[in-house]
Amino acid sequence: MFDRINTYMINHANLTAEELSYFNSILQFKTFPKKTILLHEGEICNFEAFINKGCIRMYYIDENGFEVTLQFAIEDWWVSDIASFHDQKPSNMFIETLEECELLILSPQSKESLLSHVPQLERMFRILVQRNLSSLQGRLFKTIATSAQDKYLDFIKRYPTIPQRVPQHYIASYLGISAEFLSKVRTKLAKK
Amino acid sequence: MFDRINTYMINHANLTAEELSYFNSILQFKTFPKKTILLHEGEICNFEAFINKGCIRMYYIDENGFEVTLQFAIEDWWVSDIASFHDQKPSNMFIETLEECELLILSPQSKESLLSHVPQLERMFRILVQRNLSSLQGRLFKTIATSAQDKYLDFIKRYPTIPQRVPQHYIASYLGISAEFLSKVRTKLAKK
DNA sequence: GGCCGGCATTGAACTAGGACAAGAAAATCA
DNA sequence: TGATTTTCTTGTCCTAGTTCAATGCCGGCC
Numbered sequence: 001m002f003d004r005i006n007t008y009m010i011n012h013a014n015l016t017a018e019e020l021s022y023f024n025s026i027l028q029f030k031t032f033p034k035k036t037i038l039l040h041e042g043e044i045c046n047f048e049a050f051i052n053k054g055c056i057r058m059y060y061i062d063e064n065g066f067e068v069t070l071q072f073a074i075e076d077w078w079v080s081d082i083a084s085f086h087d088q089k090p091s092n093m094f095i096e097t098l099e100e101c102e103l104l105i106l107s108p109q110s111k112e113s114l115l116s117h118v119p120q121l122e123r124m125f126r127i128l129v130q131r132n133l134s135s136l137q138g139r140l141f142k143t144i145a146t147s148a149q150d151k152y153l154d155f156i157k158r159y160p161t162i163p164q165r166v167p168q169h170y171i172a173s174y175l176g177i178s179a180e181f182l183s184k185v186r187t188k189l190a191k192k
Numbered sequence: 193m194f195d196r197i198n199t200y201m202i203n204h205a206n207l208t209a210e211e212l213s214y215f216n217s218i219l220q221f222k223t224f225p226k227k228t229i230l231l232h233e234g235e236i237c238n239f240e241a242f243i244n245k246g247c248i249r250m251y252y253i254d255e256n257g258f259e260v261t262l263q264f265a266i267e268d269w270w271v272s273d274i275a276s277f278h279d280q281k282p283s284n285m286f287i288e289t290l291e292e293c294e295l296l297i298l299s300p301q302s303k304e305s306l307l308s309h310v311p312q313l314e315r316m317f318r319i320l321v322q323r324n325l326s327s328l329q330g331r332l333f334k335t336i337a338t339s340a341q342d343k344y345l346d347f348i349k350r351y352p353t354i355p356q357r358v359p360q361h362y363i364a365s366y367l368g369i370s371a372e373f374l375s376k377v378r379t380k381l382a383k384k
Numbered sequence: 385g386g387c388c389g390g391c392a393t394t395g396a397a398c399t400a401g402g403a404c405a406a407g408a409a410a411a412t413c414a
Numbered sequence: 415t416g417a418t419t420t421t422c423t424t425g426t427c428c429t430a431g432t433t434c435a436a437t438g439c440c441g442g443c444c
Contacts, residue, residue, distance in 0.1 A: 060333045068336045070329055083326035086319070092330075119311065126318040127278070133325045134275035137262055138284075140332050141252045144260045144368035148431070167391065176336035181431055183393055340401070359421060373401055375423055 001029055004052050005104055008076055013124040022117060026110040032101045038079075039095040045084035047105045051077050054101030055165050059173065060093050069174035072098075072162050078128060079103075098166055148177045149185050193221055196244050197296055200268055205316040214309060218302040224293045230271075231287040237276035239297045243269050246293030247357050251365070252285050261366035264290075264354050270320060271295075290358055335368050341377050343367045 002024050009015060009023065027050075032038065039045050041061065056079050058070040070093060073079045084091035085108060106114065115122055142151055152175060156163055163171065168186075169179035177185075194216045201207060201215065219242075224230065231237050233253065248271050250262040262285060265271045276283035277300060298306065307314055334343055344367060348355055355363065360378075361371035369377075 060337070062333075062337045066337050068333050070332070082322050083329075086322055119314075122311075122314045122318065126314065126321065129318060129321045129325055130274050130278060133321055133328065136325065136328050136332065137275075140262070140328065140335065141254075141260050143332065143335060145252070145254050145258050169391070178432055179392080180394085180433080184431090187393075361421070370402055371422080372403080372424085376401090379423075 001052075002027075002104075004075065005050050008050070012127075013121060015118065015120075019118050023114065026106070026114055028105040028107070028110075030103050030105055032097050032103065034097055034100050036097045036101075037094060038097065039081060039084075039091055039093070041092050041094055042090050043084075044088055045081040045091050045095075046107055047103075048078060048080040048082070048085055048111060049103040049105045051075050051079060052102040052104055054097060054103075055099045055162075056095060056101060057098050057166070057170060058093055058095050067173045068176065069170055072159065072166060072170075072174065074161070074165070082129065098170075143176050148175065148181060149189070151175045151177070152182065152185055153189075193244075194219075194296075196267065197242050200242070204319075205313060207310065207312075211310050215306065218298070218306055220297040220299070220302075222295050222297055224289050224295065226289055226292050228289045228293075229286060230289065231273060231276075231283055231285070233284055233286055234282050235276075236280055237273040237283050237287075238299055239295075240270060240272040240274070240277055240303060241295040241297045243267050243271060244294040244296055246289060246295075247291045247354075248287060248293060249290050249358070249362060250285055250287050259365045260368065261362055264351065264358060264362075264366065266353070266357070274321065290362075340367065340369045340373060341381070343369070344374065344377055345381075 005027070006020060006024070009020060015023065029052075032054075038047070038049075038056070051073055053075060056073045056077075058073070058079065058081070060068045060070060062068075071079075079095060081091040081093055081095065083089070088108065115125075142154060146154070152171075155171065155175060168182060172179040172182040175182065197219070198212060198216070201212060207215065221244075224246075230239070230241075230248070243265055245267060248265045248269075250265070250271065250273070252260045252262060254260075263271075271287060273283040273285055273287065275281070280300065307317075334346060338346070344363075347363065347367060360374060364371040364374040367374065
């Protein structure tokens with residue numbers, strides 16, 4: 001149950017055996033069926049979840065029902081709306097399972113106590129957020145500067161396993177193009 | 193010289209008088225003329241700079257010379273390519289002054305020693321990055337989901353002082369639209 | 385096995401925004 | 415002050431991507 005996350009922790013921080021077992025003790029293990037909405041717009045996000053198994057999507061919806069996928073997340077990723085989690089304010093995104101999921105969950109209180117017991121994890125979480133920020137910066141650039149085709153090619157290169165796991169129209173909504181146009185891009189690519 | 197940053201620090205962390213003066217002691221004060229490139233693509237970013245005075249732009253350029261402005265920053269902002277700064281790896285962005293600037297600078301070493309002397313600042317920097325991440329998430333959404341006009345209106349609402357300080361075509365490159373089209377959007381808005 | 389709902393494809397008509405070009409206006413500087 | 419460079423505007427034509435609608439497809443479920 002903790003294999004995956006412990007391997008992860010060993011690679012991302014160096015904790016003593018006691019620290020690691022304390023960490024494990026405060027995690028809550030939960031499973032969720034496919035298509036469960038873990039966070040609704042307007043709710044406060046009270047989890048920071050490590051994906052032990054499964055696939056999750058974070059997305060926004062505007063007034064007209066237009067969806068933008070912010071992120072897909074699979075095994076070994078942390079998922080949360082950090083702004084909402086951290087400031088305990090209503091989120092403006094949705095988080096939804098795309099497959100049956102096994103999650104290891106930190107609540108705001110357990111994270112708080114984790115950080116006070118193991119202060120060096122402050123650093124790991126900071127780095128996690130930094131990485132996230134930096135890759136989002138790069139993505140914004142590509143979203144603005146490149147064609148639909150290049151975005152798609154870049155996507156399958158960066159996330160080669162995702163297309164097998166999630167419906168294609170969600171990928172379109174990640175790339176910021178319509179599902180129909182993604183289909184056209186793909187058939188054009190296939191002809192080469 | 194330290195007024196502005198000390199006010200900032202008092203609002204964002206609570207340090208003792210000694211900690212604050214230690215903090216001041218490791219900052220390096222520097223001024224730069226307008227249009228100085230502080231960081232070139234390919235270089236390692238070795239500063240995290242607090243803007244005491246002036247205005248700065250961070251941007252990407254693609255192979256065809258197409259520019260995307262990632263961020264404008266003015267007084268009270270921190271500016272850096274954190275990924276490059278933190279991992280000491282080449283940056284893929286540019287950072288440039290748009291006005292004459294007064295900066296208070298942390299080097300990687302001084303930040304390191306700052307964090308080991310005043311570990312609670314780890315938290316302040318993490319929160320800074322989190323805020324940044326969260327606002328970038330919102331921006332990506334708007335970039336994809338809204339029209340040029342709405343993006344522009346949103347921009348002047350969020351950053352009302354920026355349009356007076358920076359050339360309009362840079363704003364266009366922030367919004368992800370052409371300078372010409374921004375001009376058309378503006379004349380259309382002016383007619384109402 | 386048949387039906388149903390989500391998903392992908394394709395085509396035709398349309399549009400937001402881009403590219404280019406040429407001036408006008410404003411800022412910079414000697 | 416005038417000269418030069420940078421910025422902004424306006425018009426025309428063009429295209430990448432959208433919207434809408436129709437069709438087919440696959441997988442799940444009774």
